[in-house]
Amino acid sequence: MSNQGRPGDSPLSVYRSPDPVAVARLVESHGMDAAVGRFYWLSSEGVGKLAQRGREILRGRTGPPIPARGRRRSTTPEQEAHGIAEVLRLGSVHRAARATGISHSLLRTLLVERGIPVPRLSREERVRAVLAGQARAAAASETPATERTAA
Numbered sequence: 001m002s003n004q005g006r007p008g009d010s011p012l013s014v015y016r017s018p019d020p021v022a023v024a025r026l027v028e029s030h031g032m033d034a035a036v037g038r039f040y041w042l043s044s045e046g047v048g049k050l051a052q053r054g055r056e057i058l059r060g061r062t063g064p065p066i067p068a069r070g071r072r073r074s075t076t077p078e079q080e081a082h083g084i085a086e087v088l089r090l091g092s093v094h095r096a097a098r099a100t101g102i103s104h105s106l107l108r109t110l111l112v113e114r115g116i117p118v119p120r121l122s123r124e125e126r127v128r129a130v131l132a133g134q135a136r137a138a139a140a141s142e143t144p145a146t147e148r149t150a151a
Helices: 011-015 020-030 032-038 044-062 077-090 093-100 104-113 123-141 145-150
Strands: none
Touching: 020 032, 020 044, 032 044, 077 093, 077 104, 093 104
16 A cells, blocks of 8 residues: 655645635636635635635736726726725725725725735724714704704
């Protein structure tokens, strides 16, 4: 009986974490379902994160823009680049969507296509943003004193 593999290899080594670049290429060529099926011991979220990391690595190596997938877009590459720059500058997809007029979902799609992780606000920033929004809503709902006395 021949010894397959290296000495000390365990049958469980089959389940090691796959190469992110290989996962990204498999997702690109055959789709996410094929990658999830191939790496069945990982969750679909885990495979997605590996594919995203692989796209980041490939993007760092090659440099050219990743071609758009799906339906045609009404935005120009310059608008998309500006939207990505605003997301990174402001640190939030929602804030960049308001600033640029590009939809939140398109900005997230652009980030994923380019292998850029979606920025998240820190807890402190989120608390400040929520409190500021609540203060604006409260100020907008208050009726001025002149309207109350006239009614």
